[in-house]
Amino acid sequence: MEAAGQTPAAIAGFLDAVARVRRGERGFLPESSIAPVVSLPRLEDLRSDAADGDDDALLRQLVVFKLNGGLGTGMGLDGPKSLVPVREGATFLDFILRQLGHLRRRTGADVPAFCLMNSAATVRQTRDFLSRIPGLGDPSSLDFIQSAVPKLDPATLQPVSWPADPELEWCPPGHGDFYPSLFSCGLLDRLLARGIRYAFVSNSDNLGATVDLDLLRHVARGGFPFLMEVAERTAADRKGGHLARSLDGGRLLLRESAQCPKDDEAAFQDIARHRFFNTNNLWIRLEAVRDALVAQGGTLRLPLITNLKTVDPRDAASPRVIQLESAMGAAIGEFEGATAVVVPRSRFAPVKATTDLLALRSDAYRVTADDRLVLIDDRAGQPPVVDLDGEHYKLLSDFETCFPNGVPSLRECESLRVRGRVRFEAGVSCRGRVEILAGAEGSGSGVVSAGVYHDQTVVL
Numbered sequence: 196m197e198a199a200g201q202t203p204a205a206i207a208g209f210l211d212a213v214a215r216v217r218r219g220e221r222g223f224l225p226e227s228s229i230a231p232v233v234s235l236p237r238l239e240d241l242r243s244d245a246a247d248g249d250d251d252a253l254l255r256q257l258v259v260f261k262l263n264g265g266l267g268t269g270m271g272l273d274g275p276k277s278l279v280p281v282r283e284g285a286t287f288l289d290f291i292l293r294q295l296g297h298l299r300r301r302t303g304a305d306v307p308a309f310c311l312m313n314s315a316a317t318v319r320q321t322r323d324f325l326s327r328i329p330g331l332g333d334p335s336s337l338d339f340i341q342s343a344v345p346k347l348d349p350a351t352l353q354p355v356s357w358p359a360d361p362e363l364e365w366c367p368p369g370h371g372d373f374y375p376s377l378f379s380c381g382l383l384d385r386l387l388a389r390g391i392r393y394a395f396v397s398n399s400d401n402l403g404a405t406v407d408l409d410l411l412r413h414v415a416r417g418g419f420p421f422l423m424e425v426a427e428r429t430a431a432d433r434k435g436g437h438l439a440r441s442l443d444g445g446r447l448l449l450r451e452s453a454q455c456p457k458d459d460e461a462a463f464q465d466i467a468r469h470r471f472f473n474t475n476n477l478w479i480r481l482e483a484v485r486d487a488l489v490a491q492g493g494t495l496r497l498p499l500i501t502n503l504k505t506v507d508p509r510d511a512a513s514p515r516v517i518q519l520e521s522a523m524g525a526a527i528g529e530f531e532g533a534t535a536v537v538v539p540r541s542r543f544a545p546v547k548a549t550t551d552l553l554a555l556r557s558d559a560y561r562v563t564a565d566d567r568l569v570l571i572d573d574r575a576g577q578p579p580v581v582d583l584d585g586e587h588y589k590l591l592s593d594f595e596t597c598f599p600n601g602v603p604s605l606r607e608c609e610s611l612r613v614r615g616r617v618r619f620e621a622g623v624s625c626r627g628r629v630e631i632l633a634g635a636e637g638s639g640s641g642v643v644s645a646g647v648y649h650d651q652t653v654v655l
Contacts, residue, residue, distance in 0.1 A: 196344070199365075202379040204493030205342035209368065212519045213352060215499055222499035224450045226459040229439040231468050232447070235425065237537045241409045253393070253411050254298060257307035258386055260396040261291055262370050262475075262523075263321060264314030264341050268508040270549055271590035275317040277399040278324055279546075279591065281555060282562065287399055287546075288324060292331075293566040294405050307406065308391055311338040311399070312376065314367050341376045344368045346506060346516040355516050357506050364506070370475075371521025374484060375494040383488075387481055394484075396523065397476045402555075402568040403544040404476045410536065411478070420483030421533035423447075423524055424476035426543050431580055433464040438471045438535060441528065447535060448528040449473050453500045471535070473524045474543040483530055495529055497521035540576035541569035549594040550581040557605040571606060580610040584637065587616040603643075616640040617655065624648065631655065 196206045267276030277287040285293075295309050313321055322334035331337065343365040345354035357363050373396065377383045386394075393414060397404035404424075414422050425438050436451040455463040462468060487495060500520040507513040527533045544560065546552050554560070559579050560568050570578060588594050600621035605611065607626040615633025622645030630652040633641040641655025 199343065201342050201344075202375075202493075204375045204379050205344070205368075205372070207492065208375060208494040208496075209344045209519065211494075211496070212368075212499055212521075213347070216501060216517070216519065217352060220499055221501050222454050223456050224439075224448070224454045224498070225456050226462045228442055229448065229450065230442055232438050232440055232471055232535075235471065235535050235537050238407070238409065238424075238539065241413050241536070243409060243412075250408050250412070251302050253408075253415055254302050254406075255304075255306045256390060256392045257406065257411065258391050258394045258481075259295065259298075259307050259309050259406060260373075260394055261309075261311050261399040262373070262396065263288075263311040263338070263399045264317055264367050264370070265398075265400070266314075266316050267591075269547065269589070270552075270594075271509065271592060274320050275399075276546070277317075278320065279552070281402070281546075281552075281568070286324075287402060288321070290402050290566050290568070291399060292328065294402075297565045298406055308386065308389075309337060310382070312341055312370075312373055313338045314341050315343055315365075316362075339376060339380045339382050341367050341370075341372045342379075344519065346504075346518055349503065349515055349517050352517070355506055355514065357513075360507065363508075366518045367520075368518075369500060369520030370523040371495070371497045371525060373523050374488060374526065378485070378488045378493055383481060383485055387485065392481055394479045394481055395476070396479065397474075398545055400547070401475070401543060401545040402566075403542045404474070405542075405565060405567050407538075407542070410538075413536070414478045414480065417534070418480075419478075419532060419534050420480045420530040421527055422478040423449075423527050423533075423535040424474045424478075424538045424542060425471035425535050426474055426538055426540055427576075428466040428470055428472045429577060430466070431578060432472050433466060435472045436522065436524070437463070437469040438473060438527075439469060446528050446531075447533055448498075449522060449524045451500055451522055451525075453502055454498065471537065474538065475524055475545075476538070476542060477524060477526075479526075484526075487529060495526060497525045497529070540578070541567070544568050544570070544578075549588050549591060550583050552591075552594070553583065553598075553602050554579055554581050554605060556602045559605040559608070573606060579605045579608045581605075582610070582612040584614045584616075588613070614638075615655070617643055619643045620645050622646070626650070629653070 265276045325334035502518040505513045506516045603623035610628050611625050612630045614637025624647045627650035629648045633639040633655045
């Protein structure tokens with residue numbers, strides 16, 4: 196790590212994580228150690244019809260961060276996921292910059308500040324993209340680079356060797372690395388010196404996550420060091436991280452699926468018991484983060500997440516490795532007075548797989564006047580549940596060939612399940628619950644012709 200230029204804080208944090216694993220820690224949060232969160236304030240209760248004269252002043256004290264370190268390897272990509280086209284050729288990053296433009300036209304200046312957290316794997320292509328956009332300035336001034344840590348052999352906990360592609364011996368330590376990397380590169384201190392006090396952080400693949408002035412006012416007036424946006428869990432969110440309270444002290448905490456013991460999976464996925472999930476839209480007071488980092492030697496000792504993966508994420512037959520990670524949202528348990536607010540589903544529309552991309556490209560979502568992608572009102576906050584055959588749709592290149600003329604209409608679709616290699620013609624509309632099978636067992640291929648499919652199973 197020293198030879199690769201990693202900071203002392205990053206090295207110390209990684210060695211501490213390895214030592215914790217050697218002691219038997221796996222970062223588990225059993226159901227017996229937590230309590231459900233029963234109620235929280237809601238964004239609609241914070242809404243104000245009257246314009247606030249301090250809004251522009253608050254925007255001048257804000258920095259907007261987007262987490263941009265992901266390659267989208269789950270979709271077979273070898274470049275930044277944020278450069279995948281979403282609508283009419285516009286990428287995630289195009290939409291993000293349009294959203295920023297709306298705010299800056301309001302303030303009449305280059306505020307709020309804007310910055311990406313890139314990884315070593317995304318920085319070059321992202322900067323190349325930004326360099327082609329007029330008026331942004333030097334792309335290298337618009338990002339900082341998160342640290343990298345070795346992938347570990349599960350048996351020995353030693354760094355793996357992979358001569359076929361040595362870059363694959365490394366991985367980002369999760370987006371919990373946001374805090375020490377922001378501090379180590381000096382950007383945190385530079386922002387504070389400019390009078391920037393607040394940060395809004397979200398994922399670059401979530402185009403519903405824009406600056407909300409009611410939330411910014413709430414953070415500023417309430418003096419909260421940390422605020423997490425959460426949403427009501429639905430059937431589509433059963434496996435995502437949820438909010439809970441520690442039985443030891445009652446602080447809010449985040450439990451990810453990798454932190455759930457197998458015996459507690461039923462309780463973890465009980466959306467009536469654990470009602471709120473982390474959107475990873477976070478609001479933080481920079482002074483509070485700076486003080487916590489200084490007190491802990493430049494890092495935050497966040498709950499450990501041990502992910503078992505393959506050294507080559509695109510090759511399931513490559514050796515198994517452990518990736519030691521932490522979640523950015525887990526910092527909610529680090530700050531006295533941290534809080535959470537329930538937000539509408541419109542603020543959460545991430546793309547983790549081609550199933551999400553299909554829904555986002557469909558007419559179940561619309562583009563708002565300020566360039567957010569949100570569920571249409573008729574959906575009442577419920578996204579369509581899309582289940583595509585992983586063998587034929589997991590990779591973006593295969594996915595695109597199955598929808599050469601655009602995706603089907605899903606505005607009235609409750610669920611769509613597809614098995615086999617199916618090509619969709621233009622003019623397909625799915626309503627209610629639709630299942631499409633290429634062959635009786637979904638093992639063949641076929642074409643879905645234009646038309647309306649309503650509450651039915653179609654065998655091609």
